[in-house]
Amino acid sequence: MKPTSILPRPQSGFGLIELMIAMTLGLVLLGSIGYVFIGSRGAFRVTDNLSRMQENARYALDVIGRDVRMAGYVGCGNIASMQVNTIANPPVPPMTAASALIGYDNGAGWTNPTSIVRPIGDVLSIMGAFGGEVNLTGNLAPSNSNVQINGNPNGYATGDVLVVTNCSTADVFKTTTVSGGGGSVTLNHSNSSNTGNRVGTYGADSFVMRMEQFTYFIGNNPAGNRALYRVGLNGQAEELVEHIENMQMRYGLDTTGDGAVNSYSNAPTNWAQVISVTISLLMRSPDNNLSTAIQTATFNNATFTAPDRRLYQVFSATVGVRNRLPTQ
DSSP states (O other): OOOOOOOOOOSSSSSHHHHHHHHHHHHHHHHHHHHHHHHHHHHHHHHHHHHHHHHHHHHHHHHHHHHTTTOOSSSOOTTTEEEEHHHHHHHHOOOOHHHHHHGGGGGTOOOOOSSSOOSSSSSEEEEEEEEEEEESSBBBTTTTTOOEEETTTOOOTTTEEEEEEEESSEEEEESSSSEEEETEEEEOOTTSSSSSSOOBBBTTTOEEEEEEEEEEEEOOTTTTOEEEEEEEEOOOOEEEEEOEEEEEEEEEEOSSOOOOOOOOEOOOGGGGGGEEEEEEEEOOSSSSSSSSOOOOEETTEEEEEESSSOOEEEEEEEEEEEGSSSSO
């Protein structure tokens, strides 16, 4: 009888060493994927915050720049040679070439009409006529007549400060009632909201616009972030955009009357000479912990050192005061 031989069973499954190698490779692969994911997420956060900073700065510079261009605008004529009479009461700032654009270096001399805390930065006030022109329906005479305009496309309401002008003279008044509709709207300006109810005589070619003074400043918003605010003649502050760390202005002066900038100043003494404004904004990222090192930036001729790990960037724009520049 032949002896029975037992063949070895073929090996199946994984050995301990193979399992350990597979686990090690899996951990390495998983770590690599995690590292790439974390890196991509970090890069996305940086890119997203940079985009938001640029968008905020672009919007702020556009809004301020648009109003700077319109400083001293009264529809037609030159504010420097135009006679402007103000009867609105409580009184609004007089409309002159010097008062059309005024800056307050780091807020010095400015009275804040709001309850918003202003931590830092320059303040810029701009005065002029804004919005579209609305023509009179006929001659405005005698001098104490109510103002009648052709419709009300701009939605004038009681309490609005308006200006009526014929390009050589202008009157700034406050409406007490607005009545009528369709083709003719009456703007009453009684002495209950004006120092008097007399407005100069104007022809049918005259028109009415909204008079406004916009003041821009940096304030702390309810979320605790610094933001750009704008306050009008009504004293109501409007938050425009947040995460603006600081705002500084530099003014180009025409001291010789040749229509060109001859010198620059942060705090001019003759505001009627200002023909350009350089607006500089120090923007910060909405999110923190984006930078591995403390950032520094040159702002307002000084070195700014970040107090946190946010991103910081300076944005600037130079805007001409259109109504003071020579016509081509």
